[in-house]
Amino acid sequence: DFNIKYTINPDKPIVKPEGLTKATCKMEYKSDAKDLTAEKFVMVNVFNADGKVYVDHMEKGLPDAVMCGTVSADGKSVEVPAKQYLGIDLEYNAHVYVLTGNAKIDGAGTEKPFFNYDKTASIKLTRDASGKMAAEYPASLVVNCGRENLYIISDYVAPRFVSQEDKAMTPADPVFTADDIRPSTNFDLVKFVLPVKDVDGNDLNVNELYYNVYYNDAPYVFTPEVFKGLTAPMTDIPYAFSDTEFDIYPSGGKHTIYFYDKNYTKLGVQSIYRGGGEERRSNVVWVNRPVTGIDDVNADMREVKSVSYYNVAGQQIAEPASGVCIKRIQYADGTVKAEKVIK
Known part of the structure; x- marks a missing residue:
């Protein structure tokens, strides 16, 4: 206990200028070391200002933190340096950084290959003919606990930013039973x-x-x-x-x-x-709310819609027979109670 050394982290999160216009993008990336054609995406917000590009939502625990890239003089590429500090994520209890690297596949030929990374000083995103900004494989962005050793939170292999229209949309209904x-x-x-x-x-x-x-x-x-x-x-x-x-x-x-x-x-x-x-x-x-024996003290006071009986094999029967059966009570409010009956 007497050999613990505490060091203050001198790094500070990047702060983007106020009042910037937000553009919504899909950040598409290669998601499967076994199949390099497989892709997933996350949604991010992109802000442009004075030759800089700021991107938020790189890490779900720090949605407002941004990484920053520098736009080339001709506007055709963006360079993103490594070791950009996002902040402290309380879920991981760690300082979180955006690192850059070249992906490599460990465990190739096995049932579960995975991406690993050789760290780099930066990656370059280049604008293609369709206007998308993309980094060629194996260039990658890595969201990491710490700035040196790899403790990966999320990784984005060959990231590609695709502009999305910000429009009013009605969400589909939740699934809840x-x-x-x-x-x-x-x-x-x-x-x-x-x-x-x-x-x-x-x-x-x-x-x-x-x-x-x-x-x-x-x-x-x-x-x-x-x-x-x-x-x-x-x-x-x-x-x-x-x-x-x-x-x-x-x-x-x-x-x-x-x-x-x-x-x-x-x-x-x-x-x-x-x-x-x-x-x-x-x-x-x-x-x-499900009706249970834990707290259903008022069940007998509610209006009963129907009562049915089942044997222990789950087959419905007309009336309780000798032995054990299950009584199913459906109330007018839609709730159901099942209880064991011994006769």
């Missing part, structure tokens, strides 16, 4: 999918995509008193947002919330998209 709420004693685990397409199947800029969770009939306000990983109340949640306690986070194509405020009869999810100077919303997708 009764199976996506899992009750427990202290919280309900809630999961849902927010499509990144509009109602016509076009790609949305996820940096402009938000969602509301409806608690009964009103948008829910997430507060630091309940969600300890927040520093301020939130209603409109950004698509890529995670709190520091991981009570709210996206992962594996789904959004997850540990919902502690359990006094609801129904929850809803609504997507919000802000583009082209407009805000458009999807429909609210509703799910009734």
Whole structure:
């Protein structure tokens, strides 16, 4: 403990000038070391000013941090230097940098080859005939924990910036079903999918995509008193947002919330998209709260719509028989309760 040495990081995040016009771009990149034709993309914002280009959303934990490149005198290329400091990402508890490098494939010929990198001082993006700015393979951008050793957060092999029209779009409805709420004693685990397409199947800029969770009939306000990983109340949640306690986070194509405020009869999810100077919303997708033995003390007071019985093999039967069967009660509010009957 007496040999620990603390060093102040002298690096500072780049600050772009105020009042710049934003252009939305897809940053396309090679995504599979086994198939160099496979590509993915992320949405970024690009700002131009006085021979400089600034790009944000390079790292989801630091969406407003920017990397910077220098435009050539003829305007046909941009040079992006390495070791650009983005800031501290609390998820990784690390100083995050944009590095540059040449991709190489480790594990070639195996079942799971992967990209590794020889670091470089910079990469050059060149404008092609269609106006796209691109770096030729193997040139790459690497978002990394630290400025020296590779601890990669995300990597973009042969990045290509494709301009996108900023326009008003109506987001597709969330995917949210009764199976996506899992009750427990202290919280309900809630999961849902927010499509990144509009109602016509076009790609949305996820940096402009938000969602509301409806608690009964009103948008829910997430507060630091309940969600300890927040520093301020939130209603409109950004698509890529995670709190520091991981009570709210996206992962594996789904959004997850540990919902502690359990006094609801129904929850809803609504997507919000802000583009082209407009805000458009999807429909609210509703799910009734599952009825469980944990807290269903008022079930007998609700209006019953139907009652049915099933044997232990899951086959519906007319009346309870001797032995064990399952009684299924459906209430007028749409909720369902199942209970074991022994006769």
